[in-house]
Amino acid sequence: MGIARLFTTHRKLLLVGFLLVILIFLVTFPLYTRAYHLRLLTTILMYIIMSVSWAMFSGPTGYMSLAPAAFIGTGMYTTALLQEILPFPVIIVIGGLVSSALALLIGLVTLRLKGMYFAIFTFGLVVFMREVVSYAEGKITGAFGQHIIPLPNETIFYIMLAVTVATLLVAYFIRRSRLGLAMLSIGGNEDAAAHMGVNTTMVKVFTFAISSFFVGAAGVIIAPNLIYISAPIAFSPIYSFMPILMAIFGGMGQLYGPVIGAIVFGYLDRTLSLEFPQYFMLTFGILLISVILFLPSGLVGLIQKLQKAGPIARLLNRGKEEQHANT
Numbered sequence: 001m002g003i004a005r006l007f008t009t010h011r012k013l014l015l016v017g018f019l020l021v022i023l024i025f026l027v028t029f030p031l032y033t034r035a036y037h038l039r040l041l042t043t044i045l046m047y048i049i050m051s052v053s054w055a056m057f058s059g060p061t062g063y064m065s066l067a068p069a070a071f072i073g074t075g076m077y078t079t080a081l082l083q084e085i086l087p088f089p090v091i092i093v094i095g096g097l098v099s100s101a102l103a104l105l106i107g108l109v110t111l112r113l114k115g116m117y118f119a120i121f122t123f124g125l126v127v128f129m130r131e132v133v134s135y136a137e138g139k140i141t142g143a144f145g146q147h148i149i150p151l152p153n154e155t156i157f158y159i160m161l162a163v164t165v166a167t168l169l170v171a172y173f174i175r176r177s178r179l180g181l182a183m184l185s186i187g188g189n190e191d192a193a194a195h196m197g198v199n200t201t202m203v204k205v206f207t208f209a210i211s212s213f214f215v216g217a218a219g220v221i222i223a224p225n226l227i228y229i230s231a232p233i234a235f236s237p238i239y240s241f242m243p244i245l246m247a248i249f250g251g252m253g254q255l256y257g258p259v260i261g262a263i264v265f266g267y268l269d270r271t272l273s274l275e276f277p278q279y280f281m282l283t284f285g286i287l288l289i290s291v292i293l294f295l296p297s298g299l300v301g302l303i304q305k306l307q308k309a310g311p312i313a314r315l316l317n318r319g320k321e322e323q324h325a326n327t
Contacts, residue, residue, distance in 0.1 A: 026161055030154045038153045039225060044266035045160045047246060049167045049218040051258035053211040054243035056171045059252035060183035061204060063114075066123035066240045067106065071099040071212045073129060073234035075219020080146035080229060088151065092159070092220045099216025100209040107205035114190075123240060130235035137231065145230035148223045160221050167214045172255055174207070183207060242269070245284060249291050251298025260299050 030038055050068055058065050078095035086094070110121045137144050174180045182203045185193035194200050223229060242265065243258075250261025265284075272280045295302055 023165075027158075030157060035153055038157055040267070040270050042153070042157045042160050042222070042225065043270055044263055045157075045164045046218045046222050047242065047262035047266040047269070048164050048259050049160075049214050050239070050243040051246035051250070051262040052167050052171050052255070053214045055247040055252045055258045056174060057183075057204075057207045057211040058244075059247065060180065060187045061207070062187040063204065064116075064119040064244070065208070066119050066244075067103070067125055067212075068215050068243050069126040069235050069237055069239035070102065070122075070129050071215040072219035072222075072239050073126075073133075073231075073236075074099045074102060075216040075221075076148075076223040076226070076229050076234040077133065077146070078216070079220045079223040080148060083149050089159075092163070092217050095220035096213040096217035099219070100213040103209045103212035104205060107208045112201070123237070126235055126237060126240055130231045133231040133235065145228055145233075148227055148229060150227055151224040153225075156221060156225055160218070163214060163217050163221065168255065168259075170210065170214075174210075175255065179203065179207065245288055247298075249287060249298055251295075251300025251302075253297060253300045257298055257300035 026041075029041060033041075050072070054065065054068060057063065075095035075098075078098055079091055082091045082094065106122070106125060110118055113121060134144060137146075174183075182193065182198045182200075185196070185198055186200050186203060190200055219234070226233070246261035246265045247258040248261070249265065250259065251257035268283065268287075269280075272283055276283075291298060
């Protein structure tokens with residue numbers, strides 16, 4: 001009885017406490033772990049940034065962006081070009097701003113396109129940037145690829161954690177703002193939203209630029225972990241498709257959906273690519289097909305169904321009945 005009342009009356013307080021416990025665990029994680037697990041968690045945090053950023057724009061608007069690889073590659077090459085000139089925190093900001101400027105330009109040119117035309121153009125941008133960078137490197141430097149000055153694993157982890165928290169906070173407040181409501185109206189019926197006074201072009205471009213900032217910053221931060229980058233590595237199509245897979249798998253109905261998807265896929269990416277590389281893409285394909293067929297709303301949809309029909313729902317309903325009885 002008391003537990004049910006506790007869930008209903010202090011749900012937000014319990015959630016805040018749970019998040020604080022997770023944050024404390026993450027902050028202290030480098031103190032009692034090995035280098036491999038620290039790099040694994042850093043990769044997972046990068047995927048959280050990418051999936052949440054992608055869902056921040058594409059989730060409510062319905063625009064399927066395949067441009068994340070362009071932004072993360074921009075961040076990586078920003079590190080390569082400025083690593084010997086500027087402090088690393090400044091490079092992070094510059095990498096994010098350059099990615100935002102690129103997204104702003106793309107948005108102004110292409111966000112009037114809809115459906116598959118927008119998706120094709122954004123993916124074409126990734127291929128175009130990869131080829132341009134490869135050509136420029138070959139002609140200017142005579143060598144392909146750039147060496148990155150490595151940084152301590154702990155430093156990269158803590159910076160990635162800070163950017164992850166910032167990404168989640170921005171995504172949370174956008175969801176609860178008028179901007180988030182405007183994006184939902186665009187996803188529902190863009191023409192109707194425009195007739196109701198929503199500046200659809202401005203909303204799409206602005207949100208696209210915000211989400212791209214964090215992807216570019218993640219590219220800057222992860223570059224020292226890679227030590228060496230080249231255009232095929234930095235602008236790999238996997239960086240465009242992974243955020244989509246993670247967001248769909250986790251579900252975009254709630255903010256924690258892409259986070260769950262990033263944790264699962266980040267672990268699978270690191271584990272399968274190292275231990276079972278021959279089954280890497282096969283496993284991802286099976287997971288994606290299974291989710292689309294059996295969990296169209298992702299894990300978030302499954303969790304919500306369990307909450308409505310499972311023991312947690314009965315516990316919460318019992319708590320509400322007790323509150324009504326007491327009043």
